Amino acid sequence: MIAGFRPYMTAARLAGYQVELRQIDAGVKEGDTTVAAALFGTPASANQRRFAARFPDFVAFEDQWSGIYPDMSGMLATIRNNLGNYKAVAALPNFILFPWFFVAPGAILLGALGLGLSRPGWWRACRRVLVALGLGLVLAPAAFQMFSRAPAGGRMMTAFKTIETRSRVERIQGYFGDMAVGQGAVQLELIPALQRSGLSLGEISSRYRGLTTFDNQWVHILNDMTPMIGAMSDNVGNYQAVAALPPFPLFPWFFVIPGLLVIGLAAAGGPGRAPRVLYARSSVVPNSLPKGVK
Amino acid sequence: MRQATSRLVPRIVTLAALAFGTALALVAAATTVSATQPLNGLFRVATGSYFRMIYPGGGKYFKNPYSKDANKTYTLINGGTDGGLRTGVLQPAPAPAFDQHGNSLAGRIIQPTDFTGINFGLATEGIVPEISVSGTRLSGQVKGFTAEWNKLSFSQGGQVTGSYNAKTHSYVLTWSSKISGGPFNGFTGSWYLTGKFVS
Numbered sequence: 001m002i003a004g005f006r007p008y009m010t011a012a013r014l015a016g017y018q019v020e021l022r023q024i025d026a027g028v029k030e031g032d033t034t035v036a037a038a039l040f041g042t043p044a045s046a047n048q049r050r051f052a053a054r055f056p057d058f059v060a061f062e063d064q065w066s067g068i069y070p071d072m073s074g075m076l077a078t079i080r081n082n083l084g085n086y087k088a089v090a091a092l093p094n095f096i097l098f099p100w101f102f103v104a105p106g107a108i109l110l111g112a113l114g115l116g117l118s119r120p121g122w123w124r125a126c127r128r129v130l131v132a133l134g135l136g137l138v139l140a141p142a143a144f145q146m147f148s149r150a151p152a153g154g155r156m157m158t159a160f161k162t163i164e165t166r167s168r169v170e171r172i173q174g175y176f177g178d179m180a181v182g183q184g185a186v187q188l189e190l191i192p193a194l195q196r197s198g199l200s201l202g203e204i205s206s207r208y209r210g211l212t213t214f215d216n217q218w219v220h221i222l223n224d225m226t227p228m229i230g231a232m233s234d235n236v237g238n239y240q241a242v243a244a245l246p247p248f249p250l251f252p253w254f255f256v257i258p259g260l261l262v263i264g265l266a267a268a269g270g271p272g273r274a275p276r277v278l279y280a281r282s283s284v285v286p287n288s289l290p291k292g293v294k
Numbered sequence: 295m296r297q298a299t300s301r302l303v304p305r306i307v308t309l310a311a312l313a314f315g316t317a318l319a320l321v322a323a324a325t326t327v328s329a330t331q332p333l334n335g336l337f338r339v340a341t342g343s344y345f346r347m348i349y350p351g352g353g354k355y356f357k358n359p360y361s362k363d364a365n366k367t368y369t370l371i372n373g374g375t376d377g378g379l380r381t382g383v384l385q386p387a388p389a390p391a392f393d394q395h396g397n398s399l400a401g402r403i404i405q406p407t408d409f410t411g412i413n414f415g416l417a418t419e420g421i422v423p424e425i426s427v428s429g430t431r432l433s434g435q436v437k438g439f440t441a442e443w444n445k446l447s448f449s450q451g452g453q454v455t456g457s458y459n460a461k462t463h464s465y466v467l468t469w470s471s472k473i474s475g476g477p478f479n480g481f482t483g484s485w486y487l488t489g490k491f492v493s
Contacts, residue, residue, distance in 0.1 A: 057359070170350050170480065177349070177356050180410035181366075184359020187411075218411050219395050226444050230477040 001238035027214025061182030088152035130266035137259025141252035154248035164239035183218045330428040334382035339373040340489030350480030360408035376402040387417040396444035414443035432456035463490045
């Protein structure tokens with residue numbers, strides 16, 4: 001999920017999406033006001049009725065846009081507000097490695113304990129390994145700055161809860177279809193109508209900058225937004241898998257607490273314990289006792 | 295003894311009839327199988343061929359404002375430099391597959407066609423298309439069928455069905471394919487190809 005979003009999670013890219021939404025908004029507003037007035041004159045009410053009858057696709061899109069714009073802008077604002085949180089999580093080790101952060105220490109712990117018990121002479125070395133392992137676990141969250149980054153990740157996950165859902169992604173896919181129809185109406189209907197009214201393309205471009213910018217930028221908008229919609233769609237499952245994990249702020253403690261337990265275990269099997277184990281073993285080997293010992 | 299024989303004879307006759315019937319059915323089935331012929335060649339994509347895209351959940355078609363059809367949910371397509379879809383061989387996308395604006399350059403099967411402002415093209419990649427005819431019925435697979443648009447490739451492969459007129463060589467092929475992954479995840483592409491088959 002973190003890798004999937006990486007290309008889009010930059011301040012410049014997110015600001016670019018906001019610019020594109022503003023360009024569409026300016027085009028829609030200009031189409032509905034000055035362009036409609038230029039094509040049908042005043043009064044506004046009659047003008048609007050005739051405009052709606054002549055350009056139903058554009059007017060339908062204008063109506064849809066009044067819902068799309070705040071929704072998309074709000075979503076982008078949420079994503080932008082969580083850019084820092086995203087970067088904090090992205091700086092953590094890869095999520096794929098996380099299970100191994102627990103499996104590997106567990107395997108080392110079991111291996112050290114098994115070796116220490118089966119070969120009492122190695123117990124001291126095994127204790128050192130256990131202490132090192134425990135210290136490693138206790139210090140790992142500090143080394144990875146988990147105490148600050150993990151809560152940031154938790155905030156990001158909470159903020160994305162309403163964004164990374166299948167229904168939300170499908171709604172945005174639907175917006176794409178609506179925007180495509182709206183842009184098609186601009187290029188195939190509104191601009192030709194302005195041309196028929198006697199304006200050249202240059203004049204249209206200079207008089208109706210909002211409308212022509214929307215039209216001219218459309219392919220760029222498609223190039224830019226489509227992969228982001230793809231990334232959002234492809235990561236719904238990944239988001240839900242990560243969201244199903246324990247809360248992010250608890251993550252550092254999953255290292256610290258086992259680390260302290262391992263250190264405690266090593267301390268409990270300290271220098272006073274090992275000889276007793278050795279003695280217990282030697283007592284069952286009477287042949288090794290020196291002469292005169294009863 | 296005679297009574298036993300009189301009971302046995304009808305049973306033998308019934309069994310023989312069943313065996314004969316089964317044999318006839320098997321012969322008929324075998325004949326049908328042998329009548330299935332692979333059609334290796336070119337399915338020309340002619341006027342009347344189209345593509346439609348259905349929203350996730352179904353029930354609503356995607357409108358392509360740049361469609362040449364009056365009903366904008368139909369995107370009309372025409373044969374490309376090869377004339378159409380070839381069976382028995384692949385028709386891969388060129389390299390590079392797109393121009394700088396994301397327009398597909400895959401023009402062998404169909405002429406790249408405007409879809410929402412960017413041209414899409416078609417290619418067959420990986421699995422060679424296979425189509426057979428049995429009487430007037432077409433069946434087969436186009437698992438390698440791929441739509442290319444906006445610097446993205448969408449698998450549109452599937453099992454095809456259709457009809458074929460051996461005298462006129464006219465054909466109709468249809469199939470649908472659900473898009474998995476990417477910006478159109480959950481959409482279904484519906485394909486209708488028609489024209490003449492050339493071996």
